[in-house]
Every structure is written in structure tokens, then in C-alpha cells.
Amino acid sequence: MFDGYYNAFWFLLIGIAFVLVNLFVSSLIRPSAPDPVKLTPYECGEESEGTGFVRFNPRFYIVALVFLIFDIETVFIFPWAVVLKGAGAHVLIHMMIFLTILAVGLVYTWGKGDLDWIRQPTQW
Amino acid sequence: MVQWLADNVFKMMAEFILPFLASWTWIPWYTIALLHVAGVMIGVISVLAMFLIWLERKVSAHIQNRLGPMRVGGWHGWAQSIADGIKLLLKEDIIPAMADRPLFILAPVIIFTASFMSFVVLPFSQYIVVADLNIGILYVYGISTITVIGIIVAGWASNNKWSMLGAMRSAAQLVSYEIPVGLSLLAGIMMAGSLSTVDISLQQGGGIWNWFIWRCFPFSFIAAILLYIGALAETNRTPFDLAEAESELVSGYHTEYSGFRFSLFFLAEYANMVVASALVVILFLGGFTGIVPVSFVPDVIAGPFWFLLKTLLLVFVMIWIRWTLPRLRVDQLMTTCWKYLIPLSLVNLGIIGLWVSISG
Numbered sequence A: 001m002f003d004g005y006y007n008a009f010w011f012l013l014i015g016i017a018f019v020l021v022n023l024f025v026s027s028l029i030r031p032s033a034p035d036p037v038k039l040t041p042y043e044c045g046e047e048s049e050g051t052g053f054v055r056f057n058p059r060f061y062i063v064a065l066v067f068l069i070f071d072i073e074t075v076f077i078f079p080w081a082v083v084l085k086g087a088g089a090h091v092l093i094h095m096m097i098f099l100t101i102l103a104v105g106l107v108y109t110w111g112k113g114d115l116d117w118i119r120q121p122t123q124w
Numbered sequence B: 001m002v003q004w005l006a007d008n009v010f011k012m013m014a015e016f017i018l019p020f021l022a023s024w025t026w027i028p029w030y031t032i033a034l035l036h037v038a039g040v041m042i043g044v045i046s047v048l049a050m051f052l053i054w055l056e057r058k059v060s061a062h063i064q065n066r067l068g069p070m071r072v073g074g075w076h077g078w079a080q081s082i083a084d085g086i087k088l089l090l091k092e093d094i095i096p097a098m099a100d101r102p103l104f105i106l107a108p109v110i111i112f113t114a115s116f117m118s119f120v121v122l123p124f125s126q127y128i129v130v131a132d133l134n135i136g137i138l139y140v141y142g143i144s145t146i147t148v149i150g151i152i153v154a155g156w157a158s159n160n161k162w163s164m165l166g167a168m169r170s171a172a173q174l175v176s177y178e179i180p181v182g183l184s185l186l187a188g189i190m191m192a193g194s195l196s197t198v199d200i201s202l203q204q205g206g207g208i209w210n211w212f213i214w215r216c217f218p219f220s221f222i223a224a225i226l227l228y229i230g231a232l233a234e235t236n237r238t239p240f241d242l243a244e245a246e247s248e249l250v251s252g253y254h255t256e257y258s259g260f261r262f263s264l265f266f267l268a269e270y271a272n273m274v275v276a277s278a279l280v281v282i283l284f285l286g287g288f289t290g291i292v293p294v295s296f297v298p299d300v301i302a303g304p305f306w307f308l309l310k311t312l313l314l315v316f317v318m319i320w321i322r323w324t325l326p327r328l329r330v331d332q333l334m335t336t337c338w339k340y341l342i343p344l345s346l347v348n349l350g351i352i353g354l355w356v357s358i359s360g
Helices: A002-029 A059-083 A089-111 B002-017 B019-023 B028-062 B080-090 B101-121 B134-155 B161-192 B197-203 B219-234 B259-284 B299-322 B330-358
Strands: none
Touching: A002 B002, A002 B028, A002 B080, A002 B197, A002 B259, A059 B161, A059 B330, B002 B019, B002 B259, B019 B101, B019 B259, B028 B080, B028 B101, B028 B219, B028 B259, B028 B299, B080 B259, B101 B134, B101 B219, B101 B259, B134 B161, B134 B259, B161 B197, B161 B219, B161 B330, B197 B259, B219 B259, B219 B299, B219 B330
């Protein structure tokens, strides 16, 4: 039963091995001439100010939060979708109730302005 | 397929050469066969990626009324990608002094391995599939998401503002478009009642009119289009290539990468294009089944032929779109996904669910 996952596991190992072997082969034939200027970050020729670990827009967190809700929803729908064919009306109705709740959630987020990249003040 | 290869090719060949091997029961024939299959798959991915890079350059050139690569190798510069690959292998490998070294090294490995592992479940024919997992589609959906981690790690580890911005944008974009992709995948899964890629393809056998794209017309068609749009975003292709918007972010999360590490990002991008197109083909365009019910050539040849033909056609459309449409702004990107694609795919899912429930 787990044969397929055994294959996938070996593909993981082979993928990593492919990268390592190629990096090793490349390290034998490529030049190496380090230079302090060469090792600075490339920011269009300007000398870089501070580190690259800058603060970023909190919008990304909101996107990640909304994504989590919807992605978990998708995971819940997957097993339902597999058994739906020929399962009868009640299976469909249950999922429709679930989807309606989610759609209400989407509309709420939308109304709150959290789906806009530049957030407008709450409209209602 | 691997079991068959192990029993009928490797074991028999070895016993033919060295007869006493037959009594050695501890030799892991299955794993030996699997290693060869994995090696062949790496070859297939490399050749496909090199061909697609060449194709992209030629197509873009002809769209812009140029000729593109013409010199290397003779006929229309067919060896250009090979030359570029060797060049990248010979280039100096620069790791910036301020970079987060272990993560910097790890990122291309994650990205390449994730796209490589997706190839496990791609069915080239009914039997030519590395592993026909019973959760095939869910597996691809999950494994291809690991790319996001690789991109964030690459952007963070580079210690470069362009990389960081590119990685954050890319992550936001990839996770957003994951949802319409998932909801559209479900349309095909509901119609097939299975997650196995081989099973889904087989159910569409018997000609072009049996493909899922025509079922429940036009809603299945809409699901296929949504899935394709999502696939464009998931592979960071124009019009969704904000992650590497070269006019503003140099080249996004792989700005600091050079040499072979850089080529891994490229390899993974083209491999992902193939996987994304292959998903559309498996779920809606019949997978490895032909456009007519009769077949005059054995399945071993016809299956890979149809599968690769359909997949590469979709990849060609991706290239075509890239060189035709301009890039979206970041707010337009989010609006497109959250306000158009997700409501549309939710409604579409409900309608197809109703149709499957009634007709099935």
C-alpha cells in the first residue's frame, strides 16, 4: 500500500542528490576569485544601507490569515468531492451549508476592506 | 511500472549475465529500478526545461519580429540552451558575505526538489507512471506548495532588499492563487470521483467528447480556465510575474543567486510550468487518452505522445501569454484573485457539485 510513497520518498532523496552532485561537479570546474566588493548585495550599484531584513507591509499577514481559512476549507472539501458521485442529496446539502458559511465569511472580509491592497476605512 | 521493470528488466538482465545472482534474495531490485526511473525522470525534466527555454526565446523573438538564437548548433540555434547550461555550470558561485549561508544554500534545493517530486504522479500512459498514488492530485497540490517556502527562504537568506520584497510578494501571490486552483481542481475530482491521476485520465478515455471539459458545459470549461489562470500565477508567469518584476525588483527572490544555483531556479520554473499544464491536461483534457477512440499504435507510444502534446501546447500558450500581456500591479493582482476568481470558483464549485449529484 505504501509503495507509491516509497517511490516519492526516493524521488526526494534523488532530487537532493542531483543538486549536491551538480554543485560538487561545478565546484571542480568553476573559477573562484572572491572579492569583497563582489560579495556585497546587488542593489543596482548603490551601496546598500543596513541589512536586507527590512520591515514589510502588514497586508501580507492579512493575506496569509485569509489564505489559511480558505486553504483549510479546500482540504475539507477534497474528501467530500471524492465521494460525492452517487452519494445522494444530503451529502450535497451539508457541503452547500458549509460553503454558504464560507461565502458569508468572504463577503464579510470583503466588506471590511481586507481584500483591498490599500485598505479603505470600514464601509459598514 | 517500477515493479515490472525490476522483475522483467533488471533482475533478468543481471541473472543472464551472472546466473548465481538468482539465489541472492537480499538484492533490492525494486529500489535499483526506482533509481533508474528517477534518473530518467531527471533527464526528461532537464531536456524539457532546455527545450522550453529555447522555445520561449524563439517564440518571444518571433512575437517581437526578431529571430532569436540562430548560431549555436546550426539549425535555428537548437543547442543554445545546452551551451547556456554548460556556461552556468562553469560560472563562479557567489554567496554574498552578509547572506544567511545555510538557508541560502538550502533554498534552491527545496525549490528544485519540490518540482521534481511532483513528477512522481504524472501519468504518461496507463502504466508509465512512477507511482499511481491514490491521492495523486492532492499530492501535487501539496508538494507544489512547498515552492512557496523555498521562495521565502531564498528571499530572506539573500539579505537583499529586492530579494526580500520579491519573496514577500511572491508568497502572497502564490498562497492567494492556491485557493482558486484548489477549488477548480475539485471540479474535476468531483466528476471523476477519484484523486488518482491514472484513474481520472482513464475515465475520460474514448475520444475528445468524453473529456471533462465538455461535462456540465460551460461550468467545467470555466473551471478549466480558472485552473489555467491559477497555474499561470502559481508558476510566476506574466501577467502575474510580480515576484521577478525586472523593471522594479532586478529579478526578485533570485537576484543574488549565480551559477548553477541560479540555473536550479530556472529548471524548477520550467518544470513547474510542465506540472501545472499537466494538471489541467489530466483533469480536463483527457490526460494520456487520444482525441479519437481508436488507436493504431500501442499504448506505450500513444500515451506519452498525447500527454506531452497536450501539455506542451498548454505550455506554449503560457509562453504566448507572457509575451503578449503586460504585468499586473500588485493591487490588481490581489483584486483579480480575491474578488473575481475566488467567488467565481466557489459558485462554479457549487453548480458542478449540484450537477454531479443529480446526474451521478
